[in-house]
Amino acid sequence: MVAVAGKEDTVMKRRKQSSFVHAENVEFLPTKVFEAKAPERTPHYKPAYLQFRLGEQNPDIHFTRYQSPSAFRKAGAFIPRSLKYMHIYNYRLSPYMGCTKRCIYCFELVNRNVGKNEVKVKTNTVKYVRKVLLTLNERKAVLVDGYDCEEIEKETKLLRSSLKVLLEFKMPVFVQTKSSLVLRDIDELERLSECAELTTVxxxxxxxxxxxxRIFEPYTTPPEERIKAIQKLSSRGILTGIILMPILPFISDTDKTLERVFSEAASIGCSYVIPEPLRVTGVGPQRNNVFRVIKKYYPDLLPKYERLYPRDPYGPEFGTRPMSRTYLYGLFQRIRAQGRKYKMSTKFPMSKLARSARGAST
Incomplete structure (x- = not known):
């Protein structure tokens, strides 16, 4: 027992010495080690998302060239449902797979056919468009996308060359884009609008x-430039519109924001404003991206987003609208009210397009 007690005394003595030595060392350490200095900010400090010019090229994108029949095909998931039912826009022209913009909410981020930061260039686009058009007996309008891949499109001009082929066959087109690069082809679009009334941008x-x-789509053309582009297209007699997509709940859905959009649309000659709320997947990278940004820049809205977009491992591949009928009903009611106020259609001008389609098919 004595031996055991002696061991305990020795252990306790060592612990005290150790703690004493540690305390002694701390006492004589320089005081500045323990100071928690706040980082100095210059008078021109800006948050990270404001430290670059909106619309700059994404430096991480790389391009892969290949040949694919998907350059011109039957329209898929991204065609408006109402137009599918009308059987007007049935084909899709897409010279590029992937997108350089990398918008936070975009489903291209989950495209399994392209690698991270990769855009595939379909080098056979123009030849394949001509080949398919020679076999068609109908003149349904073509959904055109790809202008957002500005850097590579300026080099290859696949879209411009394809528009010339579509013009030969008098095929009306529906161009959907975020890029002012479409103004480069305004002459071709003007000719198409004269011979095919369905043509719209x-x-x-x-x-x-x-x-x-800047937060949600940092590599896209600034909103003001898009508005100016619409105005130029409208002044040339081309049917134009705005796809208000995605509408961000509690961010871009306020009455003030919606009224500004409709006011601008009316002043620049738009024919329609089509609303589409933000879609979020139940799980996966698209959901993670959206919630990461909401948590970082809009933390107060995080609980609301979690209620509108509950986690669902078995949800649709392209996400769901907000899971609240009350929210959706109120949103569309306010949008329709703005449409009535500014005499702006919130749907595609279907009757006019349908008459044009019937005339084109005869």
Missing amino acids: AFSLTSLEEEHA
């Missing part, structure tokens, strides 16, 4: 607030 717009655009 719609710009996707999340918000007119540049701050929101």
